[in-house]
Amino acid sequence: MARAPRNRPHFHVEGGGQAEPYTSPRLVITGLPPARVRAAHAQKLERAVGAAVAEARRKLAARDDAVAEGEKGFYLEFEIPAAERAAVEGLENRPAAIELVAVRPVDIGDETVTATVFVPERSAEFFSRKITAYRDENTKTGRPKNEALVARIEDIRLAVVRSLFTDDLALFPRAGQPAWWEVWIRDGRIEAFRHVAQRLNVALKDHAISFPERDVVLALATEEVMARLVENTDAIAELRLAKDTPTLFLEMRPVEQADWAGDLVDRVDGPGALAPAVCILDSGANRAHPLIEPGLEAADQHAYDDSWGVGDSAFWNGHGTSMAGVALYGDLEAALSHGDDVELRHRLETVKILPPVGQNDPELYGAITELGVGKAEAYAPRRRRVFCLAVTSEVGLGRGRPSSWSAAIDQLCYGGGDRRRLMVLAAGNLRGDIEVDAYLDRNDLEEVESPAQAWNPLVVGAYTDKIAIAHPDYAGWEPVAPAGDLSPASRTSGIWERQWPIRPDVVFEGGNFAHDGANPASAIDDLQLITTHYRPHMRLFETFGDTSAAAALGSNLAAGVLAARPELWPETVRGLLVHSAEWTPAMRARFDAAGTQVQKMAMLRRYGWGVPDLNRAVWSATDDATLMVEDVLLPFRRDGSAIKTRNMNLHQLPWPRDELLALGDQDVELRMTLSYFVEPNPGERGWTRRHRYASHSLRFAVKRSLESLQQFRQRINRAAEAEEEGQIGVAAGGDDWVLGPIRDRGSIHSDIWRGSAAALADRDAIGVFPVSGWWKEKPGLQRWDRPARYALLVSVRAPGANIDIYTPIANQLVIPIPAA
Template sequence: MARPPRNRSHFFLDGRGQGEAYTSPRTVISGLPPARARAQHAAKLSQSFATAIAGAQQLMADREAGIAEGEHGFYLQFDIPVAERGAVEALENKPAGIELVAVPQVADGEVIVTATVFVPERSVEFYSKKVDAYRDEETKAGHPKNQNLIARIEDVRLATVRSLFTDAPDFYPQPNVVSWWEVWIRDGKLVSFRTVAGRLNIPLKDHAIRFPERDVVLAHGTEAIIARLLINSDAVAELRLAKDTPSTFLEMGAVEQVEWAEDLVDRLVAPDALAPAICLLDSGATREHPLIAPALPVANQHAYDNNWGVGDSPFWNGHGTSMSGVALYGDLQQALAQQGAVELPYWLETVKILPPNGSNDPLLYGAITEIGMTKAEVSAPLRKRVFCMAVTSEIGLARGRPSSWSAAVDQLTYGGGTLHRLIVIAAGNLRGDIHAAEYPDRNDLEEAESPAQAWNALVVGAFTDKVNIIDPAFDAWAAVAPAGDLSPASRTSGTWDRQWPVRPDVVFEGGNFAHDGVNPSSHVDDLQLLTTHYRPNIRLFDTFGDTSAAAALGANFCANIIAARPTLWLETVRGLAIHSAEWTPAMRAHFDGAATQTMKMAMLRRYGWGVPDLTRALKSAADDATLVVEDVLLPFKKEKSVIKTRSMNLHALPWPRDELLELGAADVELRVTLSYFIEPNPGERGWTRRHRYSSHSLRFAVKRSLESLQQFRARINKAAEAEEEGAVGAAAGGDNWFLGMIRDRGSVHSDIWRGSAAALAERDAIGVFPVSGWWKEKPGLQRWDRAARYALVVSIRAPGADIDIYTAIENKLEIEVPAG
């Protein structure tokens, strides 16, 4: 049976959520502390504190007059059993001026977590007094005083430079080696830090990244120099190795000169003056290319360093120009072969963030990204745009843990809650020789590159449908990836820790590799995309692929949504891209073979939500109706000194109840996608409850068919309580959801429910509710009263049904459906 045409506008229902009072219970560290021989444990810690404080007093005496700035103080490093890591937060005491600054990640198999705090001189005896009270005093219940904290401390010592180092130990610089350090500065201490660094003649990079509680700068020196910084300053919170360096794979074979370029130029329709733009952060672009010039005015080209120029560079094999061709045309072969006019619905902007030759000096690529984006925005402040970046780094990856670069991307995307941005990022490519026998296991093991850890970006991996090799020179060769499966170079998040987002979000065509059964596989022109060459005086076209091409296609996709619906929030654009995605038959076969949720998550981290479809993102059909909601809620409120969850939004949607009941046992599908942006707080303090990376998280829950609204509300509150205790996905378990409890990672959540039409008829309410984040857990930062925007996309699909679901919804709305 033929499906109805997809030619009807989606339903856009702005702000229809009904706010309701809602509070998830506040939880505290629970459970008994480790059993201790009280006197012996107190004696051990008293001796450790005495030794540490004696060393601290010597360090404070060694502060150098004329160099030192800030409050006298020192750092202590605590050892706490991994099972008791919740006690890390209790080490901090704001009234005493004691701040928890660094909690490195714990490697698998480690039994101790280390936590470093800054202690001002005025509180030198703070912990010693707590140990004394633990030894000598009892609570009213007869327990040792301060037992919950002191009994959970294994040991303590005076901290060193290494104590503040939160990267993997393998990255720690050798003692006498001069290195660039990424220095994370305590709130409000940047000026004094720069002063001390200047007095010590420590080179600093000019740019800093600002986060809610931290500034990040780069400092050049040895371990001993950094130690002098710590002695003479109270500013440092943590240290990492400066390691974000750009890298892309650009070894692309040539294609023969194609003589149709002039014909295509004659058929181009240039963008409207008010059209949106795709802004590429890359190696620049060759504007002189006849297929690029119509969409790239001179004023649209910028460079991070004006001395670099804005044109593309041979050093990067014309990567930016290749990105430009795909961003504008998709696979250029289609535009060349197309009959009639080819409309360009958006402009191109380029920002050169890669130097013309060689690598940049160590820089904060978060700052480079911000400066590059700002240059484009200042040039055309009213233009809507999609940013796209295929520049990635493989250095310092840590199973999904945010880097300063990825956190900067999150911050730029969130834009202070008012200037939201959409950034499309490549997941990154495998490096070195790629062997067919390793596919796809190696892809699952090599993690997505920085800055793809960003929660708010649309991260794009690569799949491929290109399997036909026509060139007779490769008669004996075979494609590595089967049609519809992962492109051989594409990275995944298969090895990431479970709390981090799914990467990629979606996949686009990235071409394929071919192999002869003996040698490493390689690019073959027949299995790549066609794009523009950066030296048009020599040749006009080139081949291109991998996640760079896929990211450019992703930006193309999002720009088309904005061109069609310019008033949509950018959270909605990202949500529609993911909501429209489906797994290919090859991908679906892997999902169908996943016997457990763990195996299903592995497939989700390989393919994301699949391949987006632009028509599906923009249009509904009679048997496939999509409703789009843009709304706001206030997640938290303050009662006296306590921050609590404030409200949830209950969305009673215009449901085609009667029509679904008429379909009875027929199979139908409900898909829900929730998209929002978080504000990051990336300082490495162990990601314990009060030091969460995300400002807030949202969840959705759908009313069940035999559930009253009162029961539905009670279930949401129970799920929120479970989430507070670490049970991610508690609102999503069971009940025929395809992903269920594994869908709630990051800041976009999408899932599919399948069942009978009669069961779907009563599922006419969706709740969007908050769970905790640092806005709630850190009241001193004054973010608890901020609003949270979100986009909710809901589709009802009844393939093969002889009933017009779309019209039934339209009649219930009793409003004019937007034309389109």
Template sequence: MTDLPRDRPHLHIEGGGQSETYTSPRTVRQGLPPARARAAHAARLERAIGTALAEGRRRIAARETSIAEGEPGFYLEFDIPVAERAAVEGLENKPKAIELVAVRPPAEGDEMVTATVFVPERSADFFVKKIEAYRDEDTKKGRPKNQNLIARIEDVRLGAVRSLFTDSMELFPAGGRQTWWEVWLRDGRLATFQRVAARLSVALKEHAISFPERDVVIALADEATMARLIENSDAVAELRIAKDTPTLFQEMHPVEQADWARDLAGRVIPPSVLAPVVCLLDSGATQAHPLIAPGLDPVDQHAYDDAWGVGDSAYWNGHGTAMAGVALYGDLEAALANGGAVELGHGLETVKILPPAGQNDPDLYGAITALSIGKAEAKAPRRRRVFCMAVTSEVGLGRGRPSSWSAAVDQLCYGGGDRRRLMVLAAGNLRGDINAGEYPDRNDLEEAENPAQAWNPLVVGAYTDKITITQQDYAGWEALAPAGDLSPSSRTSGIWDRQWPIRPDVVFEGWNCAHDGVNPAVAIDDLQLLTTHYRPNRRLFQEFGDTSAASALGAHLAAGIMTARPELWPETVRGLVVHSAEWTPAMRARFEAAGSQQQKLAMLRRYGWGVPDLGRALLSASNDATLMVEDALLPFRKDGSTIKTRDMHLHQLPWPREELLALGEQDVELRVTLSYFIEPNPGERGWTRRHRYASHSLRFAVKRSLESLSAFRQRINKAALAEESGEARGSGGGDGWLLGTIRDRGSIHSDIWRGSAAALAERDAIGVFPISGWWKEKPGLQRWDRSVRYSLLISIRAPAAETDIYTAIANQIAVAVPISS
């Protein structure tokens, strides 16, 4: 690329999308159930359900009247082939108050998926009648009645505590051992559960978190007591293990450079009182450090538990103070070496969410996160913030499945639809020794940690450019990771199920480690970042690394965008971080070696969209112009008793048509990023169709060179139908796009098209359209009429040209361009 200066602000458009009535075709389940000997299959299921119902009625009769509350009923557990898992939806029947409450994710190699439903006593014969009709009656087309459901059921039995347990069964607390359970409750039954728990002397944690169809509490019980809770109420939907205190790993080495610190402190210009802040949710911070004090007012330090105090602690090796130094200065080593003034564009807040010693009692970390954020916001409610949390847990990982913590983070970002928040999370680190022969395969196999499976925050992994070893103690040793490649400790989403988000979104510098070819790799000073030490009276600097340091760098950059462009939405700031990211040469080589889309997806799940850059995030060049669009659409509408897809948006782009045509066959690049937040609806029920996790999804498609707008609309509808029916097709595959359909994971999508300038001149429209979610599929929850905000970022690069594309676009923005057929 001709390296022209970035000296022009990105172009900004508020609105501009033309709404068009749009309804994706209804999904029709394809294929027939497995062929069966009808009578024999019905007879086997009748025997199984007869046994289950008899035991269920016995349990209802044995309810403890002094304890019981809620509608009498029982749980039935069904086995359905994994290939037919969409059939679990047919187990639910709202008129009969039969609710699908839990779907246990199948382990690798499992042939069956297990689904559990709550059946009230008044509807006990529902499935018996379904089976009898399957056995004896035909439809008008001559097929067994209820075939789509009954033929897919392999077995049925009465449910128990284990039927509702959706974590790995390896975590199940057997042997009568008391444990803290994460109890997911059916809608509207929190008070019922609390009363029954009190009658059984079951300890409950104070805080609960609420989602659209579930409340989640923490309860201390053994398996037998939990069984009594379940049998004497109609409240429990799902059980998981309460997650333990998150573990933080960091190798820190002191660097005594007090004279440098005093010099830098004398050159620091503190941030304005109106400046945005990075709010760190961590172990507190040492505000008295001479390099922290200019950016952190003592009144902006808080603690989840006021009794903890707000300062940092030795137990966590001063992790919060180390995060503060990176979040405030970014590359502290560069700031120390620079002889000029250092102006702080943003400040800090800290909320101590880790105790000064020992561990938190098991609790809902979603509630801890929410209450901690609330403390900071109560003190300064109008302040613009980037929340940053590098605290993670390896307990309860499930190949990308949401947890109560990650769902709470999504809910905090969504903010009820009217108070969006930008959060930056760490992807988490490998634990134990790192061996040279395992890199990077081990990174691909160890999944990003809780709560990084959240959709709405920016999740940051680590890469490294640090390869130079000068320490004499390590003469002859080598850096483990090549320059520009993944940091040796960074986790990925390589093993996640395909429907879950790409994690990490982006990567920042973390650290590298050194090895001698024989022993496990070790952290050394040369290959880490420099940051502030929590005990400045003893030493002022320490080494720092891993995804903790990378997430602090990510928050630093996001705050830099907020400082420069305070009017932008959180969705837009997140989008700009991703949109500005590029793969390093080492990463690009891996992508270029990928021979299939699946292999490209594996690389995307390792590196995200690459390494962001503040200059690219904020400024355009004459031959590299970025357009920022912030808009909102109504994705759904009510039509009688059903909810249908409502609007799509067509954006006519202010394309520099003449300039592009003049460039002819020269290579150009188009990059598009779509960023939006979803409202979560967690609860392990398979996340298929009606039980999706996301409230909605959006997709983008770009008009092709020789495509009319009418044909473009038809293509979008076909793409939506394909995605609704679960086909691996979409609106952007092939046709010069680097990623195509693999970009469509989570709630941020970015892709790059490369081709001739003449071809790009005709690609002058972008469609943003909705894909179904639980807002549409659950009309009773009354979310169908909500508006959806989105940010659309579009860049044109003409790397070999000095043509002024930027000015040509700017001249057209004020001119309304009608959209026609």
């Protein structure tokens, strides 16, 4: 039976959620610490902390007052069993001004975790007193005093530069070797750090990135000079290696189809004055190309460094111009081959963030990205836009842990809470030869590149439908990827730790590779996209592929949604792309073969939510109606000195109940997507409860058909309590959801419920509720009273039912029904 046409706009509901008081209980840490011989353990730690403090006092006495700034103090490094890593929070003590500054990431097989704290000189005896009380005193229940902390400490030592280094130790600079360091500065101390660095003749980069508790700068120093910086200031919280200039996977071959360009130019209708833009952060673009010129004004080209110019360069193989062609037209093959007019409903902007030639000194690419975004916005401050970034780095990846660059991207999207931004990032590509026998295994093992660890942007991977090889030079060759499966160069988040987001979110066409059975695979022209060449006087078209092309297609589609619905929030547009995504038959077959939640998660981290579609993102049908809800809740409140959860929102949406009941046992679908942005708080401090990365998290739950509203509320509270105890996804468990507990990662959650229409008829309430984040756990930062806004997308689908579920919803909302 033919499906109903998509010719009706989605319903837009602003607000409508009923705020209800709601509290999830505070987490109480349970479980006994490791068994210890009390006196012997105390003696061991007393000797260790005594030696560390004595050495610290010697160094403080020798400190050069003409160089030093800030409160006198020192750093202690603690070893804690990896199984007890949550205990690192107990090392921090606000009244004593002791701050947990760095926790080294734990690798698989590590038995201990190392945590470093800053101790002011006035609190030098703090830990000695804790240990003495553990040795000599009991609580009212007869347990050793301070046992929960002291019994979980394996060792204590005076920290050194390596103690503050949270990247892979294999990256740590050799002795005497100058290196650029990312220096993570404690709150409010950046100027003091700059002064000390100047006195020690340490070169600093001009730009810094600022987060709620940290500023990040780049410093050129040897390990020995960095040690002097650590000893002469209380400013340093953490050290990482500054990352090299990002590299790009650019295996592009020319195509010979320039004869068609003139015909297409004649059919192009340029964008209107109010059209939204795709702003490409890349290597610039050549506006002289006849197909780029209609969509890119000269005034909309910018550069991070004005001396670079705004044009593209051979050094980057014209990557920015290739991105521009796909972002403006999609795959040019379709536009070139049909004879219809091409209406450009969005324009281009370009910001050159890569130097014209060579690789400069390492830079804070988070700061460069911020400045690039600022230049585009300063010129056209009221324009709606989607930012597109396909520049990635493979240096210093950490199984999903944020980098300074990815955190800066999250901060740009969050925009201080009042200026949100929509960004599309590439997941990054495999490098080197593509071996046919390693297809998918290598993709699953090589993780998404920086800055795509970010939570708030839409991260795009690549799939492919390109399998037809026609060129006689490649007779007998075979495509690597089957139609509808992952593009051979696309990276995934298969090896990421479970608390980090699903990456990619979605996938777009990225081309395919082919092989002759004997040699590594190649990206041949037949299996790539067609785009614009950066030297139009030599040739007009170029082949293009991988996640760069996929990200450009993603930004093209996002701009299409902005053009159709300019009133929507960035969170909503991002949500619509995920909500409209579907797995291809090849992907669905792999999901169907996944027998466990672990196997399903592996597939989700490979393909995301599938391939988006502009029609599904913008238009409903009579048998497939979508409601777009944009609302706000206040997640937290102050209660004395404590911060507690405040409100959940209960949505009782217009529901086609009678129509669903009439369908009885016929199968239907409910698709739900929740999209929101978080405020980041990076810094490698163990990612424990108090030091979470995200400001807050939200979850959705749907009332079950035999559940009262009161029972529904109680279930939500139980789910929130379980989340506080680390049981992710309890609210989504069971009940015929396709993904269930594995959907709740990052800041976008999407799932599909399948069942009978009669059962869906009574699922007429949706709860959106908060779970904890650093806004709640860190009251001193005064963020607890911030509102959290979100987009909730709800689709009711009755494919093949020959019933109108759109009109009953429209009647309840008093919305005119478009003519068929």
